[in-house]
Amino acid sequence: MTTPEETRYLTRMLRANAAEFAGHTALRVKQSGIWHDITWGDYARFVEEIAFGLAALGVTAGDRVAIQSENRPEWLFADLAASSLRAAIVGLYPTNPVAEITYLLQDSGARVLIAEDQEQVDKALAAEAECPALEWIVFLNGRGLAGYEHPKLLSVDELIVRGDAHRAAHPALLEQIDRERSPDDLSTLIYTSGTTGPPKGVMLSARNISFSAHILSLDDGILGRQVGPHDTLLSYLPLSHVVERGISVWANISTRTVVHFAESIDTVTADLAEVQPTILFAVPRIWEKIQATVSIKMAGASRLKRTIYARSMKWSQTIGADRVANGGEFTRRARLLYVIGWYPLFRPLRKRLGLLRVRHAISGAAPIAPEVLAFFVGIGVPLYEAYGMTENAAIATTNRRGRAIVGTVGEPQALAEVTLAEGTNEVLTRHPGTFVGYWGKPEATANTIDADGWLHTGDVGEWVEGTHLRIIDRIKDIIITAGGKNISPSEIENALKASPYVKEAVVIGDRRAYLTALIGIEFDTVADWASRQRIEFTTYRDLSEKPEVTALIAGIIKDVNTRFARVESIRKFRMLTKELDHEDGELTATQKLKRQAFAATVPHLIDDMYSESSAYAGSDLGRNG
16 A cells, blocks of 8 residues: 655654744734734744753653643644654543543543643642642643642743753753654544543554645645645634644644634634634534524524525525535536525625635534535535544545535545445544554454454445445444344434434434434524524523424424334434533533433433333324324
């Protein structure tokens, strides 16, 4: 198999960028409402300052440095600083509660934790007594920490001062370390989401990351054609996630795109509209939320705007259908309708959403409903589904311009082998980005990478037209009914979540006589609908228990049932009375459902749906749905 000729280390690429394009913008960050540029020269300088600071704390090759922060430039500086010392960065999600932080710090053996602010420092201090390897906690934002006194606590400014002294004593340290680095160096530990058990640390080497950066920078790859300095991106998904890391760090350095950081997670919507990125990656939940937002805004608009929107949406459905059938490209009819609708709707709508300049959009990390994809394609956003996972450095398959097939995750990416296991149809991948193994778990590694180097993904797939991969579901999530029928719950769940009124849908039915579902409403959208229906409510629970809301959801389920075989129809459903939450253990940090943990919290609802004496007749749909 052809591979890149040599490992290209991120630190060396960064220095090359700083030498050749020192004054060119690499990153932009918004502070107090003003965007500030960080050039490639600044980027390299900040990385060196942090690197010498970590060295002053005793960090050496093979050590682990953890970081818990929202997306900000310092996340990248710490990542490359650790790499400069041949140490590995360990990303913790800002939403990780103390129990998870304790586990991750214990498991990784991190010597230093870089914490963003008081909230993250408090978590770290609550965990540090149970983490013997943890020697230092470095905070980036000192607001609220003036009265804190702890021997392990250090501000980033103090870190840099120590680093300056260390640099004076060892001026050639980074050059010496660079000469000793190896493609096999552990560059990062990225922990799995832990949907079925404790998270596992995925070890990615310098070689793995170099390969991923190479593939991400290829023309007509996952990021589109001719990605480069002319492209603008907004970094807002957690940098602990492999795809955001690949795009905002690895691809940014290898292609010199300009990455923007939102002022806070609460300002992402406004910042998206202000930045107007040219390349945008989002998980399905984000795309669903954007679509739901459009529904809310239009429902409250003037009659003229609603009329224009309704007409244009009919056109967009035609445009979407034509483009879906044409590999994502415009047909003559679709182009004509799009031109007619450009100024009255498509342009202002895309501008308001922050999608006006998007020339390539990607959905990944979980399956997305074809209806959602068709919506964005219909308003002119070139949205393509891709597939990868942490264990293969996010490199597997992608749909490409002119060759996209909706409902699939595309064709194998360059230099990647993808096949299906005989008998099980499990998706297997093989390429130089395949991870080294799970940290401290050799048995789990052996169960995931076979003797021939194939990575067993745990996903069931099938080929479409012999070229494009369709993911059916996770092997462990396939439902086998009492009648022996194999059913993919994610297909049904995604069809339900395509509705702007449904946020969560969990299909139940393993070893049962029929399928049922637990439904969580999209609060903002349903609240807007209820207000227009003059239905009074107070809380999420109160709204979800309204008979009118139950009837609304029943209608959605009945419509979805018409698209599936009888055995795949939802016969009964129950409403969730609270939003699922990471801190409650129902969702992972990446908003994936922990099915087993979630099921354990609602046994009464599940049992009631299979009871002959159910008290919830309004949510029983009958045999025909």
